[in-house]
Amino acid sequence: MLNTKRYLLPWVAGIFLLLFSCQREEPPLSGTFKGLEVPKHFPEPVYRFGENTPTEAGFSLGRKLFYEPLLSKDGSISCGSCHHQEAGFSDPGKAFSEGVNGKLGLRNSPAMANLAWFPSFMADGGINHIEVMPIAPLTDSLEMAESLSSILKKLQGHKTYPQLFEAAFGTDSITDQNLLYALAQFMALMVSANSKYDDLLNGKTTFSLPEERGLTLFREKCASCHQEPLLTDFSFRNNGLDLYSEDPGRARITLQESDRGKFKVPSLRNIAFTAPYMHDGRFNTLSEVLDHYGEGIKSTPNLAPELAALTLSETEKQDLLHFLSTLTDYKYITDTNFSNPQKN
Ligand code: HEC
Ligand code: HEC
Secondary structure, rough: OHHHHHHHHHHHHHHHHHHHHHHHHHOOEEEEEEEOOOOOOOOOOOOOOOOOOOOOOHHHHHHHHOHHHOOOOOOOOOHHHHEEHHHHOEEOOOOOOEOOOOOOOOOOOOOOOOOOHHHOOOOOOOEEEOOOOOOOHHHOOOOOOOOOHHHHHHOOOOOHHHHHHHHOOOOOOOOOOHHHHHHHHHHHOOOOOHHHHHHEEEEEEEOHHHHHHHHHHHHHOOOOOOOOOOOOOEEEEEEEOOOOOOOOOOOHHHHOOOHOEEEEOOOOHHHHHHOOOOOOOOOOOOOOHHHHHOOOOOOOOOOOOHHHOOOHHHHHHHHHHHHHHHHOOOOHHHHHHHHHOOOO
């Protein structure tokens, strides 16, 4: 007769050991850490890191912090709660995201990619540096609702963070600057440049006929704002959503009525996965977006002039949909170096 106890014991011990070691150690990054690699079809990035040279320890710390609910007031929300990797780091299916205590924010959570190329952040461009970007969500009462001083206290008293800051910045006394540096390292290295569209630009693939026709239409009708290859020119434009925009958009920053209803042109990278669309998440599908551009544009005084005469036939819409689906970067949305380290 088998002695089940004898067979089971090492297994049970093994499982305990595994659980224990998982809790203590972060999984290492896959591949060799190379810092920011500028894809060869991209322009030079805006963020040059300055004194914040990326290191493997700094990036890994930034990644851990990005998924750390401790950074919110009640310990329930992390950056990753509203920016989901599998959805291109947007908040899929939600027009507005929930912050602490289930409070809803005022704008749709955007996709995140290629942030090192961004001259400004937010739909109204209210933030102009990647290193200060996290202060807004960390402290906004509708998002993480926490104060920097309280975050620093929590991290300083934590069993692993002081060590991780020491490894990244040479000191275990945690400062707001090092917190922001680590998050900036993680965000700046979130590069998406491996979609079928990128492969086409790099001569590694060819498009189907509908994709090809979609790209031609896109270059004709869309790329003046959604400029290649980042698929945004980062300008603030009114794309005719409302006759009078309740959300002032860029005017919130400039206080100019002529900027009302102008929003930063969003990048369209991974767009098939980032629904709902626009600053308020009003469109649930890309077809609805194209119906808007085809026949829904409102002629507000601030409307971008090139949109006033835009028309799209049903076949053109289909071709554009084919092209837009080539913008999905499956490597990026599944890359374990950007995923929640607790879940690997
Ligand atoms: C409660 C949901 C929520 C949380 C939590 C959250 N964000 Fe966001 N994030 C948003 C929304 C909504 C916007 C768009 C705000 C706007 O445009 O006014 C945004 C915008 C951004 C942008 C600007 C992207 C662009 O296209 O300009 C970045 C970068 C960003 N968040 C990073 C972070 C980081 C880092 C954290 C954690 C420190 C974080 N977010 C936490 C919802 C959230
Ligand atoms: C005049 C500039 C301009 C042109 C031309 C333009 N767009 Fe846009 N687009 C914008 C702006 C600005 C927004 C963001 C509006 C908002 O957030 O409310 C936007 C948003 C979008 C979105 C939603 C993105 C998201 O993440 O929510 C999609 C999809 C889109 N445009 C596709 C297109 C397509 C396809 C065309 C061509 C048929 C096109 N756009 C032409 C300025 C433009």
